[in-house]
Amino acid sequence: MAHSLDPGAMLAKIRQAHVTHVITVPDTHQRTLLGLLAASADPQLITVCTEDEAMGVNLGLFLGGRRPMLLIQNAGFYAAMNTIRGLSLDARVPACMLIGEFSRDPAVAPADHKSRLVHLLEPTLQAWRIPYRRLDNADDLTAIPQAMDQAWRDRGPTALLVGAPTAAAA
Amino acid sequence: MTSLILRTQAVAALARARGDMLTLATMQAVEPWNALGQADGRNFNVAGCMGSAGSIGLGLALARPRERVLVLDGDGSLLMQLGTLASVGGLRPGNLYHAVFENGVYETSGGQDVPGRGRADLVQLALAAGYRHARRFTTLEQLDEGLDPSLRTLGPVFLSLVIAGPGTVPVPVPPVPSKATQIENMRVALLADER
Numbered sequence: 001m002a003h004s005l006d007p008g009a010m011l012a013k014i015r016q017a018h019v020t021h022v023i024t025v026p027d028t029h030q031r032t033l034l035g036l037l038a039a040s041a042d043p044q045l046i047t048v049c050t051e052d053e054a055m056g057v058n059l060g061l062f063l064g065g066r067r068p069m070l071l072i073q074n075a076g077f078y079a080a081m082n083t084i085r086g087l088s089l090d091a092r093v094p095a096c097m098l099i100g101e102f103s104r105d106p107a108v109a110p111a112d113h114k115s116r117l118v119h120l121l122e123p124t125l126q127a128w129r130i131p132y133r134r135l136d137n138a139d140d141l142t143a144i145p146q147a148m149d150q151a152w153r154d155r156g157p158t159a160l161l162v163g164a165p166t167a168a169a170a
Numbered sequence: 171m172t173s174l175i176l177r178t179q180a181v182a183a184l185a186r187a188r189g190d191m192l193t194l195a196t197m198q199a200v201e202p203w204n205a206l207g208q209a210d211g212r213n214f215n216v217a218g219c220m221g222s223a224g225s226i227g228l229g230l231a232l233a234r235p236r237e238r239v240l241v242l243d244g245d246g247s248l249l250m251q252l253g254t255l256a257s258v259g260g261l262r263p264g265n266l267y268h269a270v271f272e273n274g275v276y277e278t279s280g281g282q283d284v285p286g287r288g289r290a291d292l293v294q295l296a297l298a299a300g301y302r303h304a305r306r307f308t309t310l311e312q313l314d315e316g317l318d319p320s321l322r323t324l325g326p327v328f329l330s331l332v333i334a335g336p337g338t339v340p341v342p343v344p345p346v347p348s349k350a351t352q353i354e355n356m357r358v359a360l361l362a363d364e365r
Contacts, residue, residue, distance in 0.1 A: 021232070046232070046261065049253030053225040056251070060229020063214060063353055065361045068229075086219030087226075092350040155350070 003106050004167035005135060007033040011040070013144035017096075019043045020066040023054045027073040029100030032166040034071070051080035055087045055095060062093050069096040069148060074103075074117050077159075078124070084157055089128075094151035097159045098135075098144075106136070106164045125159055132159035172309040177271055178202045178337030183313045184242065184269060187321050191267070192230060192237050192356070196223040197244040198277055198336065205343045211355045215346060221250030224268060228254065231263035231325075234360065238265045240321070245272045245292065246284045252295070258326050259300020267321055268296070269329040272306075277336075296328035304328035 010033050014022065022037055023046045037045040048054050051072050061068040072080075077099050088095040103115040113119045125132045131150055133143035143160060151158040181202040188208065195203040196216040209215060216223045227241035248254070248270055258266060274287040296304040303323045307313050307330065320327055347355065 023229075048225065048228075048257040050251065052221065052251055053228075053254055053257055056222040056225025056254075057229035057232070057257075059222075059353075060226040060231070061233045062229075063226070063356050063360075064230050064233020065357055065364065066233045083219055083222060087222060090218055090349065091353060093353065 003164055005141070005162065005164050006138060007036050007166040009138060009141055010135075010144065010166065011036050013141045014043065014069070017069070017145035017148035018067055019069045019148065021046055021061050021068040022071050023048060023057045023061075023068055024071040025049070025051050025054055025073070025076050027071060027076075027098075027100035027162075028102055029073070029104070029162050029165045030071055030098065032168055037071075051076035052083040055080055055083040058095050059087045059091065059093050067148075067152075069098065071098045071100075073100045074121050077121070078117075081124075081128075084128075084130075088157045092155040094148075094155060095157040096148045096151040097157060098162055099159050100162045104163055110161075110163070121161065130157045130159055132161055134161050134163055136163040172311055174334035175307065175310055175313060175331060176335050176337030177273075177333045178339060179310060180271065180307075180313065180331040180333055181242070182206060183317055184240065187318050188240060190237075191240040191321075192234065192360075193240045193242065194223050194227050194230070195242040196220070197247050197271075199242040199244070199271060201343055202337070202339045203242060204346055205340045207344060209344070209346045209352075211359045214352045214356055215349070217349065220247050224248060224254035224258065225251060227266055227268065228258050228261065228263065231266040232261065235263070235265055237360075238267060238321070238325075239263075240267045241269065243268060243270045245270055245274065246276045248292065249284055249286075249290075255296055255299035255301070255328075259296070262300060262302070263326055264302075264324045266326040267329065268301075268326065269331060272330050272332045293328065293330050301326045301328045304330070306330040306332060308332045 147158040231239040
């Protein structure tokens with residue numbers, strides 16, 4: 001597994017997925033990607049206070065005909081689960097989430113991690129039947145447009161687990 | 171002589187003033203809003219996720235900057251995601267109108283006081299968070315005089331509607347499609363407008 005992901009390559013994949021807005025509660029793992037997004041108007045970066053709010057803004061943008069995605073942290077995913085249930089699963093609204101694995105040591109497999117933040121994430125996604133893909137290496141980044149398309153096709157949430165920090169921007 | 175406001179009266183005043191606004195209704199406002207025929211293709215009833223109406227309104231206002239967006243919210247609901255005030259105030263969409271029915275209680279669970287009842291001032295919180303305009307309405311006379319101008323003011327606008335009781339909802343209440351169908355209907359209508 002790589003020890004960092006290329007934020008420029010991630011942004012290119014986000015654009016390839018025709019994302020219009022990225023809604024975030026900032027995530028430590030993805031700080032350099034957030035820096036690139038903040039410096040660019042395409043897609044538009046929207047920062048809100050909580051992941052519950054992020055899900056609401058996602059629904060509102062979708063209602064208005066836009067194509068948003070979310071950039072959050074594993075702790076925020078847990079915090080927003082009832083809103084994910086109400087505003088994505090029940091309402092059948094696409095919600096593609098980039099989820100940074102805060103506390104993850106890239107050298108340790110998630111299931112072997114002592115931190116519940118890390119080792120409970122995949123079982124939780126499985127229990128909720130939320131499709132997910134791992135972003136551990138450069139080759140994995142093709143999953144970004146795939147997860148976006150799946151969220152839109154299935155009208156529900158999908159997750160992209162960012163297992164390594166994004167590298168310093170070139 | 172002044173007259174206190176019932177929820178049904180406040181909802182009726184918003185319906186009269188609505189025009190072509192996109193609308194989001196939640197909590198106790200939904201039934202009277204539906205009864206007045208307002209649950210059309212430009213409305214979404216936010217049910218099953220208390221606290222989310224304001225943030226959905228923010229997203230819709232950002233997505234449709236040329237349309238005015240009206241949110242019918244509750245005080246207990248807003249308090250669940252109070253940070254939304256700061257998010258709205260920071261992004262400052264000029265087309266967002268956030269009406270909050272203030273009765274000071276959680277009505278459906280038995281009338282328990284909301285936290286800060288009588289002390290936490292939502293109008294002052296909204297202004298401090300960055301809303302351009304905020305006003306409290308406590309009488310029907312104030313609603314008659316001030317609602318239309320407030321809905322013509324550059325947003326984000328925060329309107330506190332202090333209600334003295336629920337009022338009587340006219341019957342029958344027309345049936346409303348499922349959440350997913352309401353969402354799809356609004357999307358189709360708005361995307362058709364773009365073409």
